[in-house]
Amino acid sequence: MLLGSVLNPVNSTVIAVALVPIGKALGAPASQTAWLVSALYLATSLGQPVMGRLIDLFGPRRLFLLSTGLVGVAGVVGALAPGLGVLIGARVLLGFGTCAGYPAAMALVRSEAERTGRDSPGGVLTALAVANQTVAVVGPLLGGLLIAVGGWRATFALNVPLAVAAVLLGLLRLPRSEPAAGDRARHGSLVARLDLPGMGLFAATLVSLLLFLMNPHLRDWYLLALSAAAATGFAARESRAATPFIDLRVLGGNTPLLATYGRALVAYVVSYAFLYGFTQWTEEGFGLTPFHAGLAQTPMFLLAIGVSIVSGRSRGVRGKLLLGALGQIAACLVILTLSGDSPLWTLLLVALVFGVPQGLNNLALQNSVYFQADPQRTASSAGLLRTFAYVGSMVASSATAASFGRHADTVGLHRLAWVMLGAGVLYLLLTLFDRSLGRAAGTDGRAAA
Structure with missing residues (x-):
């Protein structure tokens, strides 16, 4: 599950140092290579909650194996891509x-917690967060190494052995699970359980x-109008559906969870603007060369590894979020002092x-x-966390x-640093005024919800 859950962050960040070499090789400016970032987040933002809902209904094994196999196919296509469109x-x-x-990892953590009666598997959650964050921040360095050895196409070929x-490992270790007979009778047909109109x-x-x-x-105002109309239809559909894709009635009454999603959005605006923008600069x-750009991070x-491991021993999340917000703001202020003549130590x-x-941040948001x-x-809620995070990543891109x-x-x-600073301040305010955070790591997760 650790390996499967890091496939997304490794592909999210390894591309950071590859954007410039890809642009030079294919004759594409930064405004076009940005689609390599946006395309992944567009697909992931949509797919995460859908896949999470399917895992909630049918268990993680089949969905994990199917989607992870697709990663290997994508690695081959990317490594052999003749142009930017195919890429x-x-x-x-x-x-x-x-x-x-x-989502599969979070679902298995929850099911294991219920099986053992230990509702707070802090060590497992910390390992999951550390694995994700470790790969996220080591991505540029890994990408630089791959480019130095095999060119930018190696950043795509990497997915084949990982997949x-x-x-x-999934075939050998993932437990086989089927929906309970009571669940099948209660939810009815497959189409009804999936809520395909809601997903659409x-x-x-x-x-x-x-x-x-x-x-x-402004010329694309119609996209915002279409989004608003679809959102209205989605809300109307989900409020009447017997088994909604996203239960807005439950979610709407869970203000702490909504606040966590909002924090994830603005936190990832800052994080990924740094990973992509600062790395390109x-x-x-x-x-710097791609390798040295990754090495500088x-x-x-x-x-990040040390902070995650040490802070993972503490159950509270409020202190982590506040310190994370202040760290983002401090880093943005330092970026505003940089220039092409700055000494290397400032980078x-x-x-x-x-x-x-x-x-x-990732550890605190995940635990929340x-x-x-x-x-x-649990799986669909974890998928929604990633969706909000990737919307923030899209804003950053x-x-x-x-x-x-x-x-x-x-x-x-x-200019980018000012955008990041604004998002960092908003993240701090969303944390300061959220009084529910003291209960986020309570001994009873259901009571906290």
Whole structure:
């Protein structure tokens, strides 16, 4: 489950140092290569809650094996892609293929907690968060190494051995599970249990919104109108459905969980604007090679691991969120002082400061969802956490493309840093005024929800 859940963050971040080499090889500017980021998040934002709901209904094994196998196919397509269009298609396949790992892991953690009577498997949750964050922050360094050895296509080929290993381990170790007979009788037919109309309206809402965020412009106002209309239809459908795809009646009454989703969105605006924007600037605006650009983020990688392991021993989440918010704000302020002539140690300082929120935020957000969500919808709630996070990542990708245009220069970096700073301040305010956080790691997850 650890291996399966890291397939998404490894593909999310390993591409950061590959954008510039891909653009040079295929003759595409930064505004076009940004689609390699957006395509994966568009697919993942849609697929995560859908896959999570399927896992809640049918168990993790089959969904995990199917989607993880798709990751291997996407790796082959990307490694052999003749142009940017096919490469973007490979990223879409990767997005859908990596959707099952994290929801499946959270569902298994919940089911094991119920089996053993230990409602707070802190060590397992910490291991899951550390694995995800470790891969996320080591992605640029890994990407730099792969590019140095085999070119940018190696960042796609990496998925083939990872997918093979995940599928084999899944076949050997994942428990076989079937929906209970009572559940089948209660929920009726397959179509009724899946709520296909609800999924379709959710997809229309999300796709139209994210297409607008990819390149926001007043001429595309119709996308926002379409998103609003689909969202209205989705709300009407889910409020009447016997087995809704997303139970808005339960979710609407769970204010702490909604606040956690909001924090995830703005936290990932900052995190991924840094991973993509700062990394591109270190290559084009500062002159580092892809390998050295990844190497410059090693302090963040090392500190994030240590912070996650140490903070994972504490059950509380409020302190982690506050410190993570302050770390993001501090790092953004340091970025505003950078220029193409800055000494190398200032780049390392930025990476070091960002290691604190990278090690804290994901762990705190994940643990919040685990204790705040309805136990019967753990996988779909975890999928929604990723959806909100990837909407934030889409905003970050759009802000990066708008800030840089055709070249990742220092002026564009500073514009991006102001966007990041605004999101960091909002994240801090959402944490300061949320009084429910003290209950997020209570001994009874259902009571906290």
